[in-house]
Amino acid sequence: MSQTKILLEEKDIPSQWYNILADLPSPPSPPLHPGTKQPVGPDDLAPIFPIGLIMQEVSPDRWIDIPEEVREIYALWRPTPMYRAKRLEAALGTPARIYYKYEGTSPAGSHKPNTSVPQAYYNKKEGVRRLATETGAGQWGSALSLACNYFGLECTVYMVRVSYEQKPYRRSMIQTWGATVHSSPSDKTNSGRAIREKDPESPGSLGIAISEAIEDAATHDDTKYALGSVLNHVLLHQTVIGQEAKKQMALAGEYPDIIIGCCGGGSNFAGLSFPFLADKFAGKDLRVIAVEPISCPTLTKGKYVYDFGDTGQLTPLIRMYTLGHDFVPPGIHAGGLRYHGDSPLVSQLYHEGLIEAQAYGQLGVFDAAKTFARSEGIIPAPESAHAIKAVIEEAARCKEAREPKVILFNLSGHGLLDLGAYDAYFGGQLMDYAYPEEMVAASLSRVPAVG
Numbered sequence: 092m093s094q095t096k097i098l099l100e101e102k103d104i105p106s107q108w109y110n111i112l113a114d115l116p117s118p119p120s121p122p123l124h125p126g127t128k129q130p131v132g133p134d135d136l137a138p139i140f141p142i143g144l145i146m147q148e149v150s151p152d153r154w155i156d157i158p159e160e161v162r163e164i165y166a167l168w169r170p171t172p173m174y175r176a177k178r179l180e181a182a183l184g185t186p187a188r189i190y191y192k193y194e195g196t197s198p199a200g201s202h203k204p205n206t207s208v209p210q211a212y213y214n215k216k217e218g219v220r221r222l223a224t225e226t227g228a229g230q231w232g233s234a235l236s237l238a239c240n241y242f243g244l245e246c247t248v249y250m251v252r253v254s255y256e257q258k259p260y261r262r263s264m265i266q267t268w269g270a271t272v273h274s275s276p277s278d279k280t281n282s283g284r285a286i287r288e289k290d291p292e293s294p295g296s297l298g299i300a301i302s303e304a305i306e307d308a309a310t311h312d313d314t315k316y317a318l319g320s321v322l323n324h325v326l327l328h329q330t331v332i333g334q335e336a337k338k339q340m341a342l343a344g345e346y347p348d349i350i351i352g353c354c355g356g357g358s359n360f361a362g363l364s365f366p367f368l369a370d371k372f373a374g375k376d377l378r379v380i381a382v383e384p385i386s387c388p389t390l391t392k393g394k395y396v397y398d399f400g401d402t403g404q405l406t407p408l409i410r411m412y413t414l415g416h417d418f419v420p421p422g423i424h425a426g427g428l429r430y431h432g433d434s435p436l437v438s439q440l441y442h443e444g445l446i447e448a449q450a451y452g453q454l455g456v457f458d459a460a461k462t463f464a465r466s467e468g469i470i471p472a473p474e475s476a477h478a479i480k481a482v483i484e485e486a487a488r489c490k491e492a493r494e495p496k497v498i499l500f501n502l503s504g505h506g507l508l509d510l511g512a513y514d515a516y517f518g519g520q521l522m523d524y525a526y527p528e529e530m531v532a533a534s535l536s537r538v539p540a541v542g
Contacts, residue, residue: 095177097190097339099170104162109330111365111436112323113153114372119439120410123397128541131407139308139316143213147324155327161209164241168197168204169331173339178466180486187489188345189482191502192336192363193469199264201472201504202359203234203319206328210317211238220313221245225275225300227355228254228427228474229261230504231319236270246270247314249277249303251429252295260508275300282306282403296419297356297430302403309405320356321400321409321434329362332501337366340499347377347499349485353477354381354390354448355427357434359503364446371445379446380485381437382477384456386524387420389413389433390441390448392531397541400432408541411438415534421524427474431534451480452523457516459483460506472504473512 112119121130133145140148147155157165176189194202214222222244226232232248239246248270255262255274265272275295276283282302286293293299301318308316318325340346350367352360364379371377381390393412400406402417413432414420420429432438440446453473460476462483463469471479478500489496506513515521 095175097173097175097342099335099338101166101170103335103338104165104169105157105331105334106162107154107156108327109334109366109369110150110153110155110327111368113151114369115439116372117443119435122407122409123541125399125404125408125539135407139305141213141217141219141315143216144210144324147327148322158209158212161212164208165331170335171196171332173336174467175343176467179463182462182466183483183486183490185486185490186493186495187486188495188497189486190340190343190345190347190497190499192332192339192499193502194332194359195469195502195505199230199234199237200507201230201234202329202332202362202501203230204237205331205362206319206325206358207231207234207238207317208241209328211235211242211244214315214317215242215244219244219315221247221311222317223247223304223307223314224317224319225249225251225297225304226319227251227297227429229258229265229508230427230472232270232272233261233264233268235317235319236265236268239270240268247307248272249275249300251275251297251300252293257511258508264508275303277303279303280306286402294419296402298400298402298416301401302405305401305405306403320358320430321432323436325358326361326365326434326436329358330365332359332362333364333366336363336499345497348496349378349380349498351380351382351478351481351485351498351500353428353474353503354383354433354437355430355474357437359501361434361437363501368440368445380481381441381446381448382481383448383450384428384477385450385452385526387414387429387431388450388526389431390438391450392526393433394535394538395438395442396538398432398538408539409435411435412441413538414531415538417537418531418534421527428477449481451477454521454523456480457513457521469502470506470513471502472506473509475501475503478502
């Protein structure tokens, strides 16, 4: 095939989201009320989420219609392009055929608007005035700020302190689109003040920032909470990626043998892989690999138990792979992968052996990012570079075995606002953080006992 760029037309934007709950081989474990330990119902979630999203969270329907107002905004950047990475293949000397779906063409530069737009839409529809949220590296915070701007909502973002300091231009994006951004832990909430009193120099974590945003939403009648990953409805919205990718692979006359995505909370990984996993459930031979950092190895080193989604213990208990709700990961530059837990759906798939997981250190990840940028031209986000590292490893195996396999991965965002991380890499200032075994063991000892 001579074509390296595979495009779709506006009419190819999906009209429905794919709900993997309808096809799971076994039913998911329900979220539990932290007090009663009983399954959480819609009424329990109503104080922080609009009913439209709550119904999607628990829906058994395989297909859920995308509102036309959402599709109209999607059309500003969707369908996103797919590329055959021929220059990378040549650089690696591999017989593998490598494709990537590029989500960095959105206004926010990542896949996150795929869910921020519908979340803002459903909140606006139900009369909400303001949304509160957390953000790690700033991709989600900027995406929600963008979406709130489209629908006339106010937005407050609690940004993990280490990324607030490392990535100032993501703060600028958030503010440019009209949102207010606070360094987390902040002095704006009880949750933040408690952490600051205990550790004034806390680098923050997604768990802490989630606590602050939920507290903000729960204490203001005109405010709801928005989450950028982990929950079922978030992963549902991201399946526009995989649906488009299936059409593009068909145009290329290919079907992937291996699908790869970086994985923090699970949204971009699920967005690409879930529509293909429906084929695997039906008997298709397919490997699906989630990639995470060795400093926050949720799937590869965590426990599959019920835990809180936040440090302040304000969320329901969800069954997932976790490092413990109060674990604070080292300050790696892939801030979007510094979450102590993982999506319950992704966790279940991994627990049941339907997907794989790998973990890498950030030095090798930035080596992979450099190789990709010098061959394909796109500077990847540090999170996306984890997927690239795994692609390069799989391509090397194909070379050794002389197997021309088809590899598809999600390039979930560009790294043009992460150049400080690249400066640190080229300046020899980055280091690989060892798996903090003692810290994780201590944190896991505080996971609540359930069942």
